Amino acid sequence: MAVRIEIGFREGIRDALGEKIRRRIVQHLHIPVDDVRTVEVYTIDGSLAEEDLAAAARGPLSDPVSQRYSVGIPIASGFDWLVEVGFRPGVTDNVGKTAREAINLLLGNKAPPALDVYTSRQYLLRGPLGRAEAEYITVNLLANELIERCAIVEGATWNRQIAPYIPRVIGEGEPKTQEIDLDVDDATLLKISSERVLALNLAEMTSLRDYLRDKSVLNARAKVGLGRRITDAELECLAQTWSEHCKHKIFNSRIVYEKERGRRAVIDSLFNTFIRGSTQEIRRRMGERDWCLSVFSDNAGIIKFNDDYNLVFKVETHNSPSALDPYGGALTGIVGVNRDPFGTGLGAKLIFNTDVFCFAPPTYDRQLPKRILHPRRIYEGVREGVEHGGNKSGIPTVNGCIVFDERYLGKPLVYCGTGGIMPARIGGVPTHRKVIVPGDLVVMCGGRIGKDGIHGATFSSEELHEGSPVTAVQIGDPITQKKMTDFLLGARDRELYRCITDNGAGGLSSSVGETARLSGGCEIDLKQAPLKYAGLDPWEILISESQERMTLAVPPEKAESFFSLARKMDVEATAIGRYTDSGWFHVRYGEKTVAYLGMNFLHEGLPRMELEARWKPPRLIETPLPEPADMGEALVAMLGRLNICSKESIVRQYDHEVQGGSVVKPLVGAANDGPSDAAVIRPLLDSFEGVIVANGICPRYGDIDTYHMAACAIDEAVRNTIAVGGRLGRIAGLDNFCWCDPVQSEKTPDGRYKLAQLVRANQALYDVTKAYGVPCISGKDSMKNDYHIGDTKISIPPTLLFSTLGTMEDVRRAVTMDAKTAGHLVYVLGMTYDELGGSEWYALHGTIGRRVPRVRVAAARKLYRALGRAMERGILASCHDCSDGGLGVAIAETAFAGGLGLSVNLSSVPAVGIDRDDTLLFSESQSRFVVTIDPADRNRFELIMKGCTHARIGEVLPEGRLRVMGRKGDAIIDEDIGRLKKAWQQPLDF
Amino acid sequence: MKTPIKAIVITGYGTNCEMEMAHACRLAGFDRVDIVHMSDLVEGEKRLDDYDFLNLPGGFLDGDDLGAASAGANRILHVRVKETAERLFDQLRRFIARGGLILGVCNGFQLLVKLGILPLFDGNYGSRDVTLTFNDSGRFEDRWAYLKAEAASPCIFTRSMAGLYLPVRHGEGKFIAKDEKTLERLRRDGHIALQYSHEDYGGATMDYPANPNGSVAGIAGICDSTGRIFGLMPHPEAYLHYTNHPRWSREKLPEEGMGLLIFKNAASFLRNPG
Incomplete structure (x- = not known):
């Protein structure tokens, strides 16, 4: 009772x-x-x-x-x-x-x-x-x-009574396995795919049909008691393994790309051509000095930190679940991405989180489409989910950002990134490789399996629709995971397992299916897997995405020690089978075989997609706006823009200092409240070697050209890294594409254009990463970020998040963005062009424009190197990059973060083709910085900067006023920095 | 002079500041510093009896699901050491009776309070006279706070310091006493070792955000009547080097962070008791 x-x-x-x-x-x-x-x-x-x-x-x-x-x-x-x-x-x-x-x-x-x-x-x-x-x-x-x-x-x-309610799951009867006849016509195949939420297209369904007509396959199946019909477990397993989420079908497709004036090119895999292509060339160029250890092959990328340690980094998205349940979705997102570096190589200790959110404005005040939560609720729920996931796991959330745009109303983007550190060798064995020997036990460890998260992988490969499954939503449990990671790090250091991977999308079907490639097969019994409650069918156990689980390969001779350590540390671990070299993915429930698929077919049988892309530049015009009468008020308005204003209220709710290695915090300056450009941490407390984490994201530019959007995102992450003391040659990148469906269909009549946008973004990624020598080490794509219910369709703007992991030899050389001392000289580095297209300034006036910022890689590379040299010599007092809101916002932030004034003369700012003060102030030209230096360092600094665009534009003032002189020598801004700071702090201060 | 001096840092079940706390102990000169998982104590593989200084680090014991450190305290109170009749709590009492030092930071402070080990009036173990509850702001906050040290307190950890500047990182750090009488006694007997203050380390403050959680009398840390058991919400182990300071890039600071003093005081007390 x-x-x-x-x-x-x-x-x-x-x-x-x-x-x-x-x-x-x-x-x-x-x-x-x-x-x-x-x-x-x-x-x-x-x-x-x-x-x-x-x-x-x-x-x-x-x-x-x-x-x-x-x-x-x-x-x-x-x-x-x-x-x-x-x-x-x-x-x-x-x-x-x-x-x-x-x-x-x-x-x-x-x-x-x-x-x-x-x-x-x-x-x-x-x-x-x-x-x-x-x-x-x-x-x-x-x-x-x-x-x-x-x-x-x-x-x-009220009658002063509330009856107890027990939300117990009632198991429904005996677990059963269904068989499905795929020897049917095309229309029926498609019906099966859609009714079972498999998200498989006709070509894929057809190849399943063909597979089951193969005589040798049928003979082998007969031996384990299976016939020519596919089991539900097999079908679901294939749907997971072949999902867009797991196989990146669009990135690996063959694309016929039609450029302007009908010129055509064939792209044989975006991923291989542009992303891996650039990384390969950079690594070749680095030769002996190549510090990449494992790229694109494991759950996260691995690079060298020093001779004794490696760094691991991964960024994931958890968009669809966050739309339905922002708290649970985001919590699962963060603890989920934690398991990626944790399950990479032999396993890494987690040292930082970085989160980037894209939301509709919380001030949204129109009628909400069906099944959509108010953006403010999404904002608050996601914030809290990441707070609980990060803080309770003891991983510092070192930085991040939020992008606001109404088109994220249908699907918010929740990017969660996690970095880790691992010894370079354990027991003499390099930790960045993965090995499994046939005969090793397949062990599941951590949480139990329930119906939660079923169809997560296929669901995220679909648009949000009326029938989106409730089971796709789940709530993470950071403490169960923490207990498990404590245990597994201990087991790792005692060499009690041979291989580790996480259970994320696709559950066991994916974790075991993937790792079984290392030995050449497996045989598991789902009846051994611990369940949260009775009543799960074998296929559900196989693909459930219940959280907090890792899959391990444990050598039989280590099993006893492994399991006894698990028991001692209160962690559930269960052997569910063995890795084999049979060539088969063999799954039983008790004695009965429920899935028997050739490893080769499971992983290589997926037919390649053939897609079409057609680039037609959007027809945009740029009509000049009237120049504002009061430039001070214009600056105040800009500082209060959601994409520019302070995110302090969120930042403070995340523990950004746990683990004791915080060096450059997300909030810096005289009152600990200025916006820092990138995070610097010291993962080894007895060393001054540092890790730099930065992000770049600028979806608005994609309205004009996604090539420049991607180029600018990469530049932003790199220049943020440079701004705090990083240097080119020591930066690795992660690409994370969130797109709206780019496959031409009745539902998506502009698919060819959206795919062309994707092609262009990838071309930029290739060009800019190669020019900067920033190899991508891992990445992710989420391609169906659309909302479609009834007549309402909302697609996100194509969005690329570029995250970087940099290293520095001595964190004591790090630089922050706040002005330090009155009398210091203010410089602007880099050229300002007439590039207001897609800017916050134009967005404030409800227009897009045409002249989008471009990255001039040769000049930028030279500047970044020079700036790095100046930093090494300790010349910079402060350094802040110019991004959203351009030079105007950068000088204001430099001033009020330092609690000091600034006088700036716009006629000294190096510029090309600009004859207006507002354009000078708010153009978002890339690769620029506002820096301050001690006047005593002037000659040294200018010598280092020789050959790079730079100019002294003013000085730091003792009184708290921002004074800007226009091109004609007139005072156009004279504002109290307290007022500017307040305008910047107020919008999201709730 | 006593040598060697040995520190134990407890971890497990949601603790997450063990690494930097152990680092602090090493920097402070402890001869031996062990990070020990709670399960090692429960299994009887490690015993508090073998150490001089017990560190209870910050974190979220059992997710703080039943209130900060409540389920964690419940474990220590009731779990029995394997193959003995002894509860972990008994071992802890023996450690205290033997004159061991205890430092509880953040979740570790919450744990000491919920175990009824602080303020430990009249040696009455398990008595609950104070608690740490939800911040007035209703949210978790990470921010640096100025802390005034009380010279009249017997607290051995805060000896010869005027004040400290350390980060707080918690959602349940508001200190309250059972009643006015309890608060008076805390004051009178020097239990109040640290109070939130303004930058001048003047009087205790109730102004937000200088007092980040609304603690009564600005209380940030208390000790028992011997001064050997000390709990505080701010994190001394988070400020061991000047690069931890939020304004290190703009202020001239000593190499060593202020938080290290707490651990050095512990080491020097153990080396030269009295």
Whole structure:
């Protein structure tokens, strides 16, 4: 019999969560509410004696100083509306799980054999609200009906009872395996694909049909008891393995690309031609000095840090789940990408996270399309998910950024990146290689398998539609993962396993299927895999994406030590089979074979896509805007733009200092609140060698030409790295493409253009990374970021995030962006062109323009090298790159971050073809910096900069004013830096 | 002079500052520093009895799911060391009785409070007189704070310091006492070792964000009556070198970070007790 334990705050103790909820109801939903209080509810399902229930309530479940508890009797009183929100069956309940473990520990021998604890939370609202308003608040703020259930009770008519509700998953009958006849016509094949959410096209379905007509295949199948029909486990496994998400079909396709004036070219794989192509050439050029160790082949890229350590880096997206459940989606995104470097090579210790979000503006105030959550909710949910995922895992979130654009309304982009460090060798064996020997045990470790995350990989390969599966949404559990990573790092250092990989998209089918390539096959028994609850069919166990799981190859002679360490450290690990060299991916459920696929067919049988791309530059005109009458007000308006303003409120909620190696923090300057360009950390506390993490992203430029969008994103990440003290030749890159569907079809009539946009972005990636010598070491693509329900279609703007991992020999040489001392000289480095196309300045005026910023790689490379030399000599007092908002924003930030004024003369700024002050101030030309130096260093500095575009444009002032003199010698800006800073800080300060 | 002096840093179940805390102990001159997983204590493979200085680092024990460090405290209170009748809590009491030093930082401070080891009035183990609850802001915050050290406190960790500048990184760091009487006693007996202040290390402050969480009397850290058990919300192990300081690129700072002093005080107390 289930009993409810309720916990509330004592009289006089502040309910900070309740207050926060109240503020959000008032400020965001515009409903007057007087008071919100919260009550935590634990529903205990298990036979516990009364005194044991009381002990649990008193002990671990409540705090005697701040809280009071009640067993079986509701605590609520004096409310107008009570809203209770709990999970739906099968949704991960982390708190419930912890409570169950705590009660078991508390009761020891007295603990009941079967105990379950489910949590829910009550919100007690007081205020002049009707039922409609209470429901509105519930649906729009308190609960996500996709994963949560809620009860709404009116205070006036309440009978002082709430019956316990148990969200238990009821298993449905015996696990079964279905067989599907694929010897059918094309239309039926397509129907099977769509009904089962397989996301396989006709060519792919046809190749399955052909495979099952092959005599030798049928003979082999007969021996394990399978016939000519495909099993559901096989079909689902193939759909996962062949998904866009796992196989990057578009990036590997053969593309006929039609350029302007009908000229045609054939591109044999974008990935091989441009991404891998550039990396290969750079590595060849580096020769002996090549510091890339493992690129594109493992879960993350690996480079050398020094002789004894390697660095690992990966960035992933988790867009579709974050659209449906921002908190769970983002939390799963961050703990999911953590497992990538963790499952790379022999496994890496995680040392930083970096996150980039693309949202619609939180101020969005029009009617929302169906099934779309308000951008503010997405913003808050994603922020919180990443907070919990990062902070609780003990990994510093060292930097990131947010891009706002209304076209992210249908699908927000949630990029999560994680870096790691690993010893270069363990037991004399290089850690960056992966080896498995036939006979090694297949071991699953960490969390259990449930129905959560089924079809995640295929789902993310589809647009968001009405029938998007609820099971694709899940909630990560950072503590289960932390326990597992503690254990596995110990097992790694004791050499108890041979190979490790993560269970992400596609679950076991992918982790075992992929690693089995190393030995040449496997045989596993799904019945051995631990489940969260009964009732899963074999195919579900095979492809479930339940979180916090790693797959390992454990040599049989190490098994005993491995499992005993796992038991000791409270981590579940189970052998589910063996790696073989049979050439077959063999999956049983008990004795019965449920899947038997040739390894070669599974991994190489996928037919190649043939696609068409047609580039036609958009017809854009650029009509000059009237020059603003008050340039100071123009600057204030720019500083308050969402894409420019301070993100401090978010940054502070992420722990950016854990692990003790923080050197350049996301917030720097006189008052610890200026925007730093890149993060610098020191992963080894007894060394001054540093790691630099930076990102570049500028989707707006893609409205004009994605070639320049991609070039600028790469330049941005590289110049941010240079700005804090990095240097060319020591920077590795990661490309992360988020596109709208670029495959021409009825649904996507402009697919050829979107694919041409992708081609152009890749061409730029090739050109710029090669010119800068920045090899890509890993990457990712997410190609179906569209929303399509009814007549409404929203596609994201093509978006490339370019992330970089740089190294520096001595972090004590790092430079921050804030002006340091009055009297220092201000320089601008790099040429300013008339390039307002796609700029924030034009966006402020509702226009796009045509002259998009271009990256001039030769000049930039020269400048970056010179700047690096100046930094090595310790000449720079401050260095800030010019990005969104151009020179105007950069000088303002340099000034107010330093708590000092700046005087700048625009007539000294090196420029080409500009005859207006606003263009000089807000052009977003690339590869530029604003730097300050001590006047004593002037000669040395100018000598180093010789041959690079640079000019002294002013000096740092003791008084806090930004004074800008226009081209004609008139004072066009004279603003208090406090006012500028406030304008910059205010928009997202909630 | 005692030698060797040995430090233990406990980890596991969501702890995540063990590496820098161990580093701090090494820099402070401890002869031996071991990072020990909780399961090693439960298995009886390691014992607190073999150490002089117990470090409880920051993190999120069991995700702080039942309130900060609550489930973690529950484990220490009830889990029994394998093949003995002893609870980990008994071992901990023995460690304290033997005169060992304990430093709890952030989640480690929350743990000490929830175990009823701080403030430890009248040697009454397990008594709950104070707690750490949700920040007034309702959110986790990472920001640096000025801390005024109380000269009159017996706290051996904060000896001969006027103040500290350290980061806080928590969502549940608001210190409250059970009642006014408890607060008075904390004051009177010198339990209050560190208080949030302004840059001048003047009086305790309630101004946000100088006081980042709304702690009563600006309390950031307290000790027991002997001064040997100390818990604080700010992170001394996060400021061991000047490059950790948020303004190191603009201020002239000594090589050693301020946080290291806490660990050096512990080492020097153990070397020369009294």
